Amino acid sequence: MSRKGSSKVNTRKVEEQFFKTLMIIATLIIISTLGVILLTVIMKGLPALSLSMITQTPKGGYYLGKEGGILNAIIGSLYLAGGATVLAILISLPIVMYFNIYAPKKSLFVSACRFSLDVLWGVPSIVFGAFGFTIMLFFGLRASLLGGIIAVALLVLPVMSRAMDEVVKMIPRDLLEASFSLGATRLQTAAKVVVRQALPGILTAVLVAFGRGIGDAASVIFTAGFTDSIPTSILRPAATLPLAIFFQLGTPFPEVQDRAYASALVLTAVILIISILSRVLAKSFTKHVVK
Amino acid sequence: MENHTHIRVRELSVYYGREQALKNISVDIPEKRITAIIGPSGCGKTTLLKSFNRLIDSIDGVRVSGEISMNGDNIFNPKIDVTLLRKKMGLLSQRPHPLPMSIYDNVAYGPRIHGIRKKRKLDQIVEHYLKESSLWEEVRDRLHTPASGLSVGQQQRLCLARGLAVEPEIILGDEPTSALDPTASQRIEEKFLQLKARYTIVVVTHILRQAVRLADYVVFLYLGELIEHGPAEEVFKSPKKELTQGYIKGVIV
Numbered sequence: 001m002s003r004k005g006s007s008k009v010n011t012r013k014v015e016e017q018f019f020k021t022l023m024i025i026a027t028l029i030i031i032s033t034l035g036v037i038l039l040t041v042i043m044k045g046l047p048a049l050s051l052s053m054i055t056q057t058p059k060g061g062y063y064l065g066k067e068g069g070i071l072n073a074i075i076g077s078l079y080l081a082g083g084a085t086v087l088a089i090l091i092s093l094p095i096v097m098y099f100n101i102y103a104p105k106k107s108l109f110v111s112a113c114r115f116s117l118d119v120l121w122g123v124p125s126i127v128f129g130a131f132g133f134t135i136m137l138f139f140g141l142r143a144s145l146l147g148g149i150i151a152v153a154l155l156v157l158p159v160m161s162r163a164m165d166e167v168v169k170m171i172p173r174d175l176l177e178a179s180f181s182l183g184a185t186r187l188q189t190a191a192k193v194v195v196r197q198a199l200p201g202i203l204t205a206v207l208v209a210f211g212r213g214i215g216d217a218a219s220v221i222f223t224a225g226f227t228d229s230i231p232t233s234i235l236r237p238a239a240t241l242p243l244a245i246f247f248q249l250g251t252p253f254p255e256v257q258d259r260a261y262a263s264a265l266v267l268t269a270v271i272l273i274i275s276i277l278s279r280v281l282a283k284s285f286t287k288h289v290v291k
Numbered sequence: 292m293e294n295h296t297h298i299r300v301r302e303l304s305v306y307y308g309r310e311q312a313l314k315n316i317s318v319d320i321p322e323k324r325i326t327a328i329i330g331p332s333g334c335g336k337t338t339l340l341k342s343f344n345r346l347i348d349s350i351d352g353v354r355v356s357g358e359i360s361m362n363g364d365n366i367f368n369p370k371i372d373v374t375l376l377r378k379k380m381g382l383l384s385q386r387p388h389p390l391p392m393s394i395y396d397n398v399a400y401g402p403r404i405h406g407i408r409k410k411r412k413l414d415q416i417v418e419h420y421l422k423e424s425s426l427w428e429e430v431r432d433r434l435h436t437p438a439s440g441l442s443v444g445q446q447q448r449l450c451l452a453r454g455l456a457v458e459p460e461i462i463l464g465d466e467p468t469s470a471l472d473p474t475a476s477q478r479i480e481e482k483f484l485q486l487k488a489r490y491t492i493v494v495v496t497h498i499l500r501q502a503v504r505l506a507d508y509v510v511f512l513y514l515g516e517l518i519e520h521g522p523a524e525e526v527f528k529s530p531k532k533e534l535t536q537g538y539i540k541g542v543i544v
Binding site for chain 1: 344346349350351352374375377378380381382384385386388389390391392393400401404405437438439450453454457463
């Protein structure tokens, strides 16, 4: 009896150990993938990286291996991803507040909207680019920073709004009622309570969207175009880092290809710096979150 | 001593979809007294309480018939401003829900919403109501720290201060001590007994002894129906209905 019991415990232990090992392996795969990517970019990119690369725009013959840098693409990407993120926040917040605070709980309309956003999330970015391009042709616009901002904003909108939606959904009903019962309107509750309570999650959503936006090449190739100069107007074309990487990697010259890796390193660093900065900044705003 | 009616409920029925949560309730809630709504779980106590400040509005598929009037005004009148109605009632919920901001801002939240902007005035309000809910001494040195850092008992007193700061006439308590330890519960009960001199208090409770300790007036609900109501002494000492007798003896749970 006792032997039987102990052997049963033993198989369960082995089972437990087996799946735990699988989980650890899966985790290691993810971490090592990240590690290998970072290592490749750093090892290939760092030697080719120079101060002039991040402080100068491409001079004539840059893509043939001559003088210059990718400042045009760095600035262009920051403008573009920054603008698109701000635009997407301005659209996402009202969507999320409507879903969770204004609309009835079991609203069919809201379910349909959530579903559409999930579908849009899966739409490849080249489709957003092509769609944006068609719209621009219709209005007779040229490739421009504005066009790129709009295309990228549409691209990141589903990610951002659904990620925010999931956090805001988690806010306890009672917390909203506490605010309502003090005579607050829904708008006051949304602006003063919900945004604060969900701020860490909202920030994550914004960062994920920013990362996706700044790293995307396909949506901007037609809409923002490419130029060797820093954009001076929202109606002028703008260069972007992913496209700069793409063009450099596409040349037959090894030294230019190495610069592509250096550019990738710059792109990664930009995302990293912005993520860390915003987390540090947000820390002081999120201390009041009720756990 | 004559009691004035503060909240008059007439033939109130509340439906959630097809389910009827309250059936034809008529009762008068006396002014500046503590009224306890008692009854087993799911009998509609909270629904009745949340009807008073129309928090039930936000529940899906809710339908209401009948009338509730406060000071003679029907609160279901579509012309009424719900935010002003709610301002007249402070709500204490089962678990304290501090807003995600500092202790100070929690108390100042209501007054700010209702248009008070001056720093000095807000300082006065915050101090006054924190004293009123006996929290001031414990938090005076950390007014600008997160409210979530307080103990649950302190949080509930903070919620009381927050509710009082909008200068309500009525305090609604939805099992306000159910998440608290005995000492913290006792402090809330003591507060209620002091506050009834100036406020009408309606408390939902499933703790019979609490109702005995607090209530001047008792409303007993069972499965959405009003079984018995009356002055606490009468209801507890000589209940007229069999169901009430059973509940008080602990037969019905």
